[in-house]
Amino acid sequence: MSVLRALGRILLVVVAGGFLAQALIVFAPGYSADERELDPGLSAETRQTMLQEKAKDRQLLGNYGRFLSGLARGELGTSRSLGRPVKELLEDRLPVTLLAIAKSVTLGWCLGFTLAVICFAYPGSPIETLGLVSTNLLLCLPAALMALLLLIWGDARGSAGVWVVALALTPRIFRYSYNLLRQSHESPHVLLAMAKGLGPIRILFHHVIPPIAGQLIALVGLSVSLGLSAAIPAEVVLDIPGIGQLAWQAALSRDLPLLVNLTFVVALIGTTANALSDYLLAETVPGQ
Amino acid sequence: MKLRRIIACLLIGLAVLLLGARWVAPHGYEQQFRDFIAASPTKEFPLGTDALGRDRLARLLYGSRLSLLLAPAAAAVSVFLAALIGGLAAFAGKRWERAILLATDLTLSLPWLFLILTIRGAMPLDVQPEISVLITFLVLGLLGWAGPARVVRAGVKKIIASDFVFQANAMGTPPRRIFFHYILPNVRPLLFAQFWISLPVFILSEANLGAMGLSVSEPMPSWGNLLRELESQTSALEHPLQNWWLLAPIVLLVGVVSLLQVWQQRPKGSL
Numbered sequence: 389m390s391v392l393r394a395l396g397r398i399l400l401v402v403v404a405g406g407f408l409a410q411a412l413i414v415f416a417p418g419y420s421a422d423e424r425e426l427d428p429g430l431s432a433e434t435r436q437t438m439l440q441e442k443a444k445d446r447q448l449l450g451n452y453g454r455f456l457s458g459l460a461r462g463e464l465g466t467s468r469s470l471g472r473p474v475k476e477l478l479e480d481r482l483p484v485t486l487l488a489i490a491k492s493v494t495l496g497w498c499l500g501f502t503l504a505v506i507c508f509a510y511p512g513s514p515i516e517t518l519g520l521v522s523t524n525l526l527l528c529l530p531a532a533l534m535a536l537l538l539l540i541w542g543d544a545r546g547s548a549g550v551w552v553v554a555l556a557l558t559p560r561i562f563r564y565s566y567n568l569l570r571q572s573h574e575s576p577h578v579l580l581a582m583a584k585g586l587g588p589i590r591i592l593f594h595h596v597i598p599p600i601a602g603q604l605i606a607l608v609g610l611s612v613s614l615g616l617s618a619a620i621p622a623e624v625v626l627d628i629p630g631i632g633q634l635a636w637q638a639a640l641s642r643d644l645p646l647l648v649n650l651t652f653v654v655a656l657i658g659t660t661a662n663a664l665s666d667y668l669l670a671e672t673v674p675g676q
Numbered sequence: 677m678k679l680r681r682i683i684a685c686l687l688i689g690l691a692v693l694l695l696g697a698r699w700v701a702p703h704g705y706e707q708q709f710r711d712f713i714a715a716s717p718t719k720e721f722p723l724g725t726d727a728l729g730r731d732r733l734a735r736l737l738y739g740s741r742l743s744l745l746l747a748p749a750a751a752a753v754s755v756f757l758a759a760l761i762g763g764l765a766a767f768a769g770k771r772w773e774r775a776i777l778l779a780t781d782l783t784l785s786l787p788w789l790f791l792i793l794t795i796r797g798a799m800p801l802d803v804q805p806e807i808s809v810l811i812t813f814l815v816l817g818l819l820g821w822a823g824p825a826r827v828v829r830a831g832v833k834k835i836i837a838s839d840f841v842f843q844a845n846a847m848g849t850p851p852r853r854i855f856f857h858y859i860l861p862n863v864r865p866l867l868f869a870q871f872w873i874s875l876p877v878f879i880l881s882e883a884n885l886g887a888m889g890l891s892v893s894e895p896m897p898s899w900g901n902l903l904r905e906l907e908s909q910t911s912a913l914e915h916p917l918q919n920w921w922l923l924a925p926i927v928l929l930v931g932v933v934s935l936l937q938v939w940q941q942r943p944k945g946s947l
Contacts, residue, residue, distance in 0.1 A: 401785045408782055409794060416798035528933035530880045531789075532887030533903055533926060540913045617787035621884045625907065635790060636888055639797025647794055655785050 394663045402655045407452050409651035413644060414445050445644055455648060464649050469641035474649045477634060482653065485623070485630035489615045489657075492553035496611060499554065500561025501604075507562075508569040509588070519566075523559035531556045532621035539626060549619070549628045556618035557611055564607055568600040575599065602669050609665030613658040683939045690932065694741035701734035706895040716921070723921040726905060730895075736924055739897030743879055744932065746813040751874040753817030755824055755867050762828025763863075766836060767855070776825070783822035788877075789884060791819055796890045805896035812891050812898075816878045824870040831866045835859050872940035876933045883929060899929045 445451065458465060464474035500523075507519040529537075531552055538548045572578065573596050581595045597604075616632070623632035631650060638646040693700060702720065703709075709721075709729040717724045723732035765776035783791070792815060799811045835841060836859070844854050879899070885891040886900010887907070894901070902925035912919045 401782060404778075404782050405785050409786070409791075412795055413798040416795060524934060524937055525930070527937055528876070528880075528930045530883040530887065530903070530929075532884045533929075536887070536903065536906060536910075540910050613785075613787050617789040620787075620789050620793060621887055624888050635793060636890075639793045639890070642798060647797075651786065651790075651794065654787060654790050658785050658787065 391667075394667065398656070398659045398663055401659045402652055403456070405655035406455075406648055406652045407448070410452055410455075410644070410648050411448055413642070413647055414448065452648075455645075459652075465645040467638070467643055467646045469637065469643040469646070474646055477646070478631070478649065478653065481629055481631050481634050484628065485616075485619055485632060486657070488550050488553065488628070488630060489612060489619060491547075491550045492557060492615050492619075493608070493611045495550065495554035496557030496561055496615070497608070500558040501565050503558070504562045504565035504569060505592070507566055508573070509592070519562070523562045526555055527559040527563075529555075530621070531618040532625050535622045535625035548626050549622045549630075552622035552626070553615045553618045557615055560614060561607065561611065565604060568603055569596060572596045572600045601672065605665050605669045605672065608668075609662035612661035616654060616657065680939060683935050687932075687935055687939075690740075691744060694737060694744055697734075697737040697741050701731070701737045703731040703734045705734045705738040705897050706730065707734070723924050727908065732921065732924070735897040735902065736928065739899055739902050739925070740928055740932075742809060742892065742896070743882055743899045743929075746809065747816075747875055747878040747882065748871075750813040750817035750820070750878045751871050753814070754820035754874055754878075755871045757818070757821035758824035758828050758870060759863070759867055761821060762825035763832055763859075765825070765829040766832035773829075776829070780822045780826055783819070784826075788819075789881065792816065792881060792885060793888070793890060795819060796885060803893065805893045808891075808893040809896060809898070812882060812885065813878075816881055820874055820878065824874065827870060828863065828866060831863050832859060835862050869940070872936070876936045876940075879929070879933055879936070899925060903929075 455465070462475070464478070466473050467477060470477065503519050503523070507516040510516055534555055535548070535552045538552060542548060542551070578591060578595050581591050586595075619630065620632035620635060622628070623630045624636045627633070631653065634646070635650050635654075637643075638650060702722070707730065709715075709725060709731070711729075712721060712725045713729045714727050715721060715725045715729075721731050721733065723736065726732055726735065761776055761780075765773045796812065796815050799815065803811070841854060841858050844858055849858075882891055882898060883900045883903055886898055887903045889904060891900040892898040906913065906922065906925070909919075909922055913922055916923060
């Protein structure tokens with residue numbers, strides 16, 4: 389896969405994703421309603437201006453064209469609810485979320501994959517049962533609840549957000565890796581290796597893991613998108629100033645410029661992570 | 677199979693109990709008792725009362741009923757859409773397929789919770805509780821089609837390529853008959869599987885949305901709202917054994933989702 393084609397795909401998805409989000413928000417019933425209208429102190433002119441502002445938002449193509457040309461010049465507009473340039477807001481908050489996601493994905497993979505290998509190595513043992521039960525339990529906890537429990541019983545600030553996202557990722561990584569390992573273990577070439585008397589560690593690293601490396605790498609890309617989903621409630625509950633919390637604030641105040649920019653950023657992160665995992669796949673696994 | 681039967685019995689029993697919440701719950705979910713604000717459990721209020729003097733047991737029963745009845749409805753909407761869109765992609769030629777695949781890629785490129793949050797935020801927030809319920813679960817149902825649609829498309833394509841469809845085509849069977857008599861019956865198990873997979877996802881999504889204040893409006897309870905209430909009880913929850921009744925919504929939510937997860941689990945070795 390050429391780099392140019394991958395970049396083109398990222399660009400297409402991000403641009404179309406931004407447009408789709410704008411269209412969905414603007415045409416959602418209730419978008420034209422504004423909480424500020426409830427303020428009895430508002431003058432008729434201000435109300436009129438607000439209405440005109442909302443009516444302008446419905447000119448989708450024109451608005452989006454202006455947004456894209458602004459983006460090309462590095463201008464991202466101003467947040468209506470926070471009254472600050474979107475660029476400044478993103479500069480403040482994006483690194484917080486990106487760093488947390490990077491740490492969470494690493495931690496989630498360390499926990500999930502290690503647990504999968506341990507459970508795979510000891511089938512039918514209490515360790516396997518414990519691994520399956522604990523990951524099933526984690527799968528049943530919404531990220532917001534995990535954040536709340538960490539807020540109450542754990543270290544509320546600092547690394548709590550990283551742990552919430554990592555614990556949300558762990559059961560998914562575990563389940564997928566564990567099933568892949570079991571499937572790969574049943575392949576004829578593994579049976580042959582066992583029949584030849586190879587050691588279990590050699591069988592695991594030379595015969596079981598290599599055939600599933602491609603699927604595992606693909607899951608790394610997907611983990612970033614899953615992590616972003618879990619980061620939103622985690623940042624809201626734990627009051628972490630990242631883009632998840634910003635998205636929540638923008639959604640509550642129907643801040644269109646901020647929401648479109650955030651959609652752009654989130655789609656960019658997700659598609660770039662997937663493209664990177666595709667690239668890694670092509671480089672490491674021949675024929676993929 | 678035995679485990680699945682036990683789970684089915686438990687879930688049906690719970691559903692019956694929740695459907696009869698009106699008779700089981702000692703009070704209405706919005707009824708306030710101003711002399712019993714944030715009270716501990718008593719005979720009259722088995723799970724105590726909340727900060728507004730409302731019976732916690734009644735709120736838990738009604739909230740669970742709402743989440744447990746509407747999450748399947750939302751899952752049914754999303755699977756129906758997935759069947760339509762995925763079936764169209766597999767059946768209606770290359771152009772449609774490409775367009776639909778691009779639309780699914782676009783939808784899937786945005787994290788699920790971000791997409792719901794954005795759309796739910798654009799919907800009216802200060803509406804009647806009944807309408808907020810409808811909006812919340814409709815948003816979940818309407819946005820959850822992309823993943824299942826991909827699976828349905830792959831499944832339908834596989835069936836179209838099978839020998840019995842090939843034979844039916846060779847015998848001159850009309851396309852409509854092929855669809856209803858050959859494809860639909862074979863794709864039905866796939867749709868059921870997607871329904872069961874979506875169900876816990878939607879329950880957890882509602883809980884996450886509720887915890888962020890974007891789900892069902894007060895005074896109507898849902899699992900999400902009940903979790904949000906816990907955010908103001910952090911000091912009491914520091915001593916969970918003394919305040920065990922506050923944990924009831926968490927226990928019920930985790931219990932039900934665990935049952936659903938085990939129910940839809942596939943045999944070992946499959947993906």
